[in-house]
Structure formats: structure tokens, C-alpha cells
Amino acid sequence: MAHSVATLLFILSSVGPAFGVVYLQIGTNYTLQPKITGKPQNILWKFKGTKVVEYENNNYYWYKDYESRGQLDILSGNLELKNLRKDDTGLYQSEIQVDGRLHNSDHNIEVMGPVFGVVSCRTGTNYTLQPKITGKPQNILWKFKGTKVVEYENNNYYWYKDYESRGQLDIQSGNLELKNLRKDDTGLYQSEIQVDGRLHNSDHNIEVMGPVFGVVYLQTGTNYTLQPKITGKPQNILWKFKGSKMVEYGNSNLDWYKDYESRGKLDIQSGDLTLKNLRKDDTGLYQSEIQVDGRLHFSDHNIEVMDGISQPKVSCQDEVTLTCSVDPGVQAEFEWTGPDGFEATGERLNISQVIISKIDSVFFCTAKNKVSESRTSFILKDCYKDAGHYCK
Structure with a gap:
């Protein structure tokens, strides 16, 4: 039983710290530090299970080429590696005896070039x-x-x-x-x-x-031509939308995918692709791969399709707030103009008492987005059923 306890104590003392991976650059130096307490009697360092250096009975034993580029500190057990190479990447292990007890540690380094x-x-x-x-x-x-x-x-x-x-x-x-x-x-x-x-x-x-063209904003229902702007006559043409094929031309054959044939047109002389009757779900990245004289040319095109703006509507709220609106789901920004150079932005307009006193004032709301804009006028007195109690 005593023998089992002694064996267990030895096993426990043999398990040392495992340090995380350290990333190092080629040509630099690095010191492996087992962090022991006390003066070592025996030291052994291994790399991938093979001996690097051994210190025993006041004698050093170096292996391979480590003596020319390594330094062992016999007071701490630290091992410095100089002029690191990529093949120094891997697991280094120390076995160090202090006061009759064996201490172990594991060190992982990865050596990389710039x-x-x-x-x-x-x-x-x-x-x-x-x-x-x-x-x-x-x-x-x-x-x-x-x-x-x-x-x-x-x-x-x-x-x-x-x-x-x-x-x-x-x-x-x-x-x-x-x-x-x-x-x-x-x-x-x-x-x-x-x-x-x-x-x-x-x-x-x-x-x-390939050439990356900026985002182009387009209105639903319109047509648009994607132009890769190549020089020379194409032998092969491929257009993709969000990574999926739209149309392919090669060996005088034209192959369309999905419903693009019914609303697309490919110019085989220039590689231009025209999209007709644009829809919101046509928004995204279009890519061309066009071969001219044996060389492949690429281009990327981003379009965003959105609804145009119909004439906005102005309504009154609590007699001091005007609200400008467009059809639901349509992106829009709002600008207001009025008498005496008045200007404001936003969907709602709060009217001051000074302006309310001018009951015949006319305000204009302009709704716009990246593809269209529309304007409507509104007379302030339309907010009131009985405007007679205002002095003009």
C-alpha cells in the first residue's frame, strides 16, 4: 500500500504546466521558461520527443545543431532558442529535477515568416x-x-x-x-x-x-444595361447573379437560366446584359466572366432596385402638426418648405403659433428617394373647419 502511495505521489509531481501556443517570427529569439522553484540538479529538454539538450553532473550534452543556436540557463532551466526557423514549430518539453522531485512542462510554439x-x-x-x-x-x-x-x-x-x-x-x-x-x-x-x-x-x-462598379439605384419597372466595358470581341460570356448563372454564351450557343430569357437581352458583340422590367428582388451583385482573345475578363456590378414615389399626401394632427406620407413600403425622405423661406425636414412638421396666425399659408412637402421624387402643396386653413376666428 505504501508503495502505491509513493508511486501516485511521483506521478502527480511529474505533471507540469502546459503553456498555450506562442506565435513567433522567423529569425527572432525566444526563451522557453518552465518556471520552477529551486536550483536544478538535472535538466532535459526535448523537441517533438527528441532530445535538444541535457544537463547532468555538471555536464552539458547538446544534440543536432542546437548548441550553435541555443543557450541553457542551469540556474532556472530556461532554454533560449536563437534565429528561429519554421521547422522549429512544435512541442517542447522539459524534465527538470529539483531537490529529488521531477518537474515537467509543455511549450508549444509556432514560427511564421512575415x-x-x-x-x-x-x-x-x-x-x-x-x-x-x-x-x-x-x-x-x-x-x-x-x-x-x-x-x-x-x-x-x-x-x-x-x-x-x-x-x-x-x-x-x-x-x-x-x-x-x-x-x-x-x-x-x-x-x-x-x-x-x-x-x-x-x-x-x-x-x-474584376472592375468593381459602384452601386446603381434603379426604379422598379425600368430597364438597365450592365456594361463590363471590355475591348475586343468575346468568344465566351458568362453572367451570374448572386453566384448563380443567368446566361452563358459559347461556341455560338446561348443558354439562359431561370426566367431571365423572357426579360433579358445579351449583346454578344460587347458582353452587355440588359435587364428589363426590374423588380425589387433583382437587387444584388452581378458578375461577368468574358473571354477575349484567350484572356478572361471579370467585372462586378451592384444594383439596388426600389419603388418610385407617387405624389405624397399631407394631413393634419391636433391642428399644429402636419404629416407627410407616401405609399406603405416605399423608402422616402421628406423636406418641407413654406412662407418667408421656411425649411424643415422629416415626416412631421410642428407649426408655430406665429405661422398658424397666417391661415392662408401654403406649405410644400417633397418626398424623395434615390430613384425619384414628388411634391405636393397644402394650404394651412384646410386644417380647420372654421377659420373665421383667425385675424388676417
């Missing part, structure tokens, strides 16, 4: 990815979504897929220029560049978009 923010580019333009290294590269590797783009090694270039025809690698800086950007170039680009025996990594995100 991470550049998302850069937005237009289709058809060029963009240069810049890893911003110092020194002349010996080896260069660029990847896109984990797949090789270009490799430079022993003075030889190796291009993959179609990147050689539209890419340019600067072997002095490691910069990679991408030409004639397409929408499918959107994503993560990563560099691995060796300079003076050290590996440098960087991550770059780009998003490639």
Missing part, C-alpha cells in the same frame, strides 16, 4: 510579391496554395504550370512578379529563400477582382 496583409488587385494588372530579405539569395522557392510556382537553385530556374509565361523572378531580391492577374490567382503565396545558409519565409495574400 505575414503581409491582403492586397487587392484588379484582373489584368501586374503585381510584385516582395519578401523583403537582406542579402543575395542562394535558393528561392515560391508556392501558391502549397503548390510550387517557381524554384531557383544552383543557377537554374524551374517554373511550374503556366507561370513561366506570366511570371518573372528577380534572383537578386527574391521578388516574384505576376502578370495579367486572373481571379483564380487569389490566395496565399509563400516564399522560402535561403540567404547565407539561413532560410527566410514569408506569406502573402492577394485577392484579384
